[in-house]
Amino acid sequence: MNEPILRVRDLSKTYMQGKIPVHALSDVSFDVQKGEFLSIVGPSGSGKSTFLSMIGLLDKPTSGSVFIDGVEVTKATDSEAPVIRRKKIGFVFQHFNLIPTLSALENVDIAMRFARVPKSRRRERAIDLLTQMGLRDRMNHKPSELSGGEQQRVAIARAMANNPAIILADEPTGEVDTKTRDMIVELLRGLSEKGQTILVVTHDIAVSAKTRRIITMRDGMIESDRMIS
Ligand SMILES: Nc1ncnc2c1ncn2[C@@H]1O[C@H](COP(=O)(O)OP(=O)(O)O)[C@@H](O)[C@H]1O
Ligand SMILES: [Mg+2]
Numbered sequence: 001m002n003e004p005i006l007r008v009r010d011l012s013k014t015y016m017q018g019k020i021p022v023h024a025l026s027d028v029s030f031d032v033q034k035g036e037f038l039s040i041v042g043p044s045g046s047g048k049s050t051f052l053s054m055i056g057l058l059d060k061p062t063s064g065s066v067f068i069d070g071v072e073v074t075k076a077t078d079s080e081a082p083v084i085r086r087k088k089i090g091f092v093f094q095h096f097n098l099i100p101t102l103s104a105l106e107n108v109d110i111a112m113r114f115a116r117v118p119k120s121r122r123r124e125r126a127i128d129l130l131t132q133m134g135l136r137d138r139m140n141h142k143p144s145e146l147s148g149g150e151q152q153r154v155a156i157a158r159a160m161a162n163n164p165a166i167i168l169a170d171e172p173t174g175e176v177d178t179k180t181r182d183m184i185v186e187l188l189r190g191l192s193e194k195g196q197t198i199l200v201v202t203h204d205i206a207v208s209a210k211t212r213r214i215i216t217m218r219d220g221m222i223e224s225d226r227m228i229s
Contacts, residue, residue: 003070004031005165005197006055011064013050013220024050026220027064032166032199037192039200039208042217048201049170051217055199056089056168057081069165086115090159092169096151098143104130104154105139111161129157133187149180156187166197173207185210 013025024047032038040048053059055066057073065074068088076084091097098107108126117125130139133153143151152172159167169188173181185207192198192212200211208214209228216224 002033004067005034005036005069006032006199007065007067008055009065009067011051011054011066012062013047013054013059014062015050023220025054025061028220028222029064030215030222030225032197034197035192035195036213037189037198037200037211038213038215039202039211040215040217041202041205041208042223046217047220048217050220052168052170052199052201055166056091057085086111087162088165090162090164090167092152092155092159092167092172094171094174096143096148096155096175098151098154098158100143103140103142104135104146104150104157107143107154108158108161111158115162117162125161126157129160130154133157147180148176149183152176152180152184153187156184156191160191160196164196166199167191169198169200171202172200173202173204178206181207 009029011025011028015022015024028051040051042048054061057076061074065072067073073084099110102110105126108129109122112122112125127139130136133156135150135153138146138150146154173184176184188198188200189210200207202208211228213227215222
């Protein structure tokens with residue numbers, strides 16, 4: 001087996017709610033190989049968002065470790081974390097989170113600018129990614145001039161911009177109709193078939209059923225982890 005692109009070991013997160021400790025994650029361990037397309041499902045409060053914020057370097061675990069591409073990101077200092085996040089992780093959110101004043105092209109471009117990619121290379125890559133997302137003719141539109149599905153495709157292009165080790169998507173189809181949902185899932189699946197690792201948190205069985213592996217969480221633990229044929 002190759003070195004996993006994501007390695008999670010004994011990951012725990014305890015929040016204090018007043019004086020009461022809440023074990024949002026308890027000793028979670030698993031590996032993800034490059035190019036996997038997997039979903040994390042489970043009831044509300046089971047720890048899914050907590051888990052994403054640990055692997056996305058948005059928050060620190062109470063104990064345990066996360067390795068991305070062989071690097072122990074849980075050891076990153078506060079100043080290193082944003083740099084690792086920009087280079088290694090692509091985020092896709094439920095609410096798209098595009099910058100409203102920028103065009104689709106500029107939204108993708110700015111992700112690369114933050115990662116200090118030279119200007120000459122940014123434009124070409126942004127156009128290429130948006131074209132792959134079927135947005136060749138919509139590139140100069142602002143988010144408010146795009147449908148929900150188009151906005152999410154811009155967000156996926158942005159997430160891909162810096163060739164991330166992994167894309168983390170939190171309820172990426174939570175705001176779109178079922179036809180658009182199916183198109184977005186197909187796009188993500190196509191990217192995974194080209195080698196992009198993608199982890200999706202979803203409530204929607206129609207989404208998880210299209211991934212290749214489903215991890216079910218309950219009470220901060222992995223209840224089941226199964227491959228789909
Ligand atoms: N910042 C926080 N402070 C205190 N408790 C939290 C915080 N974030 C999440 N929790 C608690 O941790 C548990 C897991 O939450 P979460 O990861 O958001 O679950 P999910 O995304 O599966 O709905 C819940 O009991 C929630 O109330
Ligand atoms: Mg959540």
